[in-house]
Amino acid sequence: MSSHVMLVLTNAQPGEDDEFNRWYDEQHVTDVLGQGPFTSVRRFRLADGDGSDAPYRYLAVYDIEEGKLDEARAWLLWSRTEREEALAAGRDPRVPVSPTLADGREAWFFEAITERSTDTLQALG
Numbered sequence: 001m002s003s004h005v006m007l008v009l010t011n012a013q014p015g016e017d018d019e020f021n022r023w024y025d026e027q028h029v030t031d032v033l034g035q036g037p038f039t040s041v042r043r044f045r046l047a048d049g050d051g052s053d054a055p056y057r058y059l060a061v062y063d064i065e066e067g068k069l070d071e072a073r074a075w076l077l078w079s080r081t082e083r084e085e086a087l088a089a090g091r092d093p094r095v096p097v098s099p100t101l102a103d104g105r106e107a108w109f110f111e112a113i114t115e116r117s118t119d120t121l122q123a124l125g
Contacts, residue, residue: 002039002063003112006072009056011102017057020100024060031095036075037068056106069109076107 012020029041044059064072079095086093 004064016100023098
């Protein structure tokens with residue numbers, strides 16, 4: 001189990017969910033896992049009937065390589081800066097963003113404080 005994760009909350013542009021999810025799964029995940037210190041990712045969609053006022057519809061949970069939390073933080077900042085510089089210079093960024101991605105995404109880093117538990121009594125004790 002990774003002791004750190006990066007959580008990323010996003011939305012698709014209105015009416016662009018299918019294309020957004022195709023881009024995220026087929027390109028973005030490959031770009032992030034191939035260039036950053038991440039070992040895996042799992043994506044989630046807001047459950048139907050939950051949170052009609054929830055600000056985000058999609059969640060990605062990236063597991064960070066052990067001991068590489070600082071590198072993950074630095075990579076996230078680098079990818080944003082590199083993207084802006086590439087676009088300003090008229091070249092393709094190393095981690096492009098789809099026009100189907102809505103503005104206003106969030107990313108946070110968390111560290112585990114327990115092991116994964118499946119034992120109800122252990123979880124309560």
